[in-house]
Amino acid sequence: GAVVSQHPSRVICKSGTSVKIECRSLDFQATTMFWYRQFPKQSLMLMATSNEGSKATYEQGVEKDKFLINHASLTLSTLTVTSAHPEDSSFYICSASTGLIYGYTFGSGTRLTVV
Amino acid sequence: AQSVTQLGSHVSVSEGALVLLRCNYSSSVPPYLFWYVQYPNQGLQLLLKYTSAATLVKGINGFEAEFKKSETSFHLTKPSAHMSDAAEYFCAVSHTNAGKSTFGDGTTLTVKP
Numbered sequence: 689g690a691v692v693s694q695h696p697s698r699v700i701c702k703s704g705t706s707v708k709i710e711c712r713s714l715d716f717q718a719t720t721m722f723w724y725r726q727f728p729k730q731s732l733m734l735m736a737t738s739n740e741g742s743k744a745t746y747e748q749g750v751e752k753d754k755f756l757i758n759h760a761s762l763t764l765s766t767l768t769v770t771s772a773h774p775e776d777s778s779f780y781i782c783s784a785s786t787g788l789i790y791g792y793t794f795g796s797g798t799r800l801t802v803v
Numbered sequence: 804a805q806s807v808t809q810l811g812s813h814v815s816v817s818e819g820a821l822v823l824l825r826c827n828y829s830s831s832v833p834p835y836l837f838w839y840v841q842y843p844n845q846g847l848q849l850l851l852k853y854t855s856a857a858t859l860v861k862g863i864n865g866f867e868a869e870f871k872k873s874e875t876s877f878h879l880t881k882p883s884a885h886m887s888d889a890a891e892y893f894c895a896v897s898h899t900n901a902g903k904s905t906f907g908d909g910t911t912l913t914v915k916p
Contacts, residue, residue: 694846722903731893731906732847781846785901792901794839796846 690716692784694795701772701802709767709798711782717762718784722792723755726779735780738765772802805830805896809907817915822866822881824910826894829875836877837895837904838868847893853877854900864888889914 691714701707711721720739724732736752738744738759746752754776756768765784769776779799785792810825828834835854839847851862858870868879877894891911895904 692846697844720901731908734903734905737903779844783847791849791852793849794847797844799844 690784690786690793692718692782692793692795694782694798696798697796698799699801701800703773703802704771706768706770707772707800709769709780709782709800711765711767711784711795713763713784713786713793716784716786718765718786719762720785720792721759721765722783722785723757723765723767724781724783726781726797728779732781735767769800772800774802776800777802805834805898805905807894807896807905807907809892809894809910811910812908813911813913815913815915816884818886819883822879822884822888822912824879824892824894824912826868826877826879826907827875828877828894828896830896830898832898835897835900835902836868836870837897838862838866838877838879839893839895840864841891841893841909850879850892852900884912884914886914886916888912 693712695710723735726732735750736744736746738757744757759765781797782795783792806829808827837852838850851860853870861867866881894907897904
């Protein structure tokens with residue numbers, strides 16, 4: 689079945705540094721990937737939608753200059769949290785679409801802690 | 804516009820008892836509906852989805868859900884709870900099978916021995 693690999697699973701970084709999170713579709717081509725953010729004990733909030741070869745579409749209230757999304761190939765999308773601050777600490781999850789017939793698959797998530 | 808309301812942020816059942824997790828949706832177009840399970844510090848696993856075919860949808864791990872348009876509901880059930888079912892459950896709605904989804908706030912299921 690469709691597998692999405694998300695890396696790293698956990699990362700701790702210092703305030704002011706940048707962190708890159710990768711989302712790879714291992715056995716299919718993902719034309720669309722979604723990035724979600726989840727605070728503790730809360731639901732998933734969609735941050736942005738990325739389509740291969742084009743600019744990501746950000747949801748209202750999400751800073752596109754802070755959360756840089758690149759979808760350069762059909763199997764890889766990256767989320768870079770720039771100049772991270774403690775309030776950016778969260779669980780970030782990607783999902784990749786295999787198309788209308790098959791739906792989409794979620795990655796295993798990345799726990800980001802900014803200290 | 805679309806939204807999901809999960810009634811009950813916490814549900815506790817005894818092992819072997821019926822599991823019922825409630826989900827009501829709002830959608831301006833015929834919806835696609837999903838139930839996911841999440842274990843601590845893990846991603847989401849799809850349990851089942853409704854895509855306008857049969858209204859009673861069977862999923863993995865013995866779960867099923869029934870789409871009721873008149874009630875705008877998509878409640879998740881399992882006849883007999885196992886300890887391994889203890890997790891967070893999310894209901895989600897989308898306009899397509901592969902578009903962006905709106906998630907409910909989640910329901911924490913606790914299973915007592």
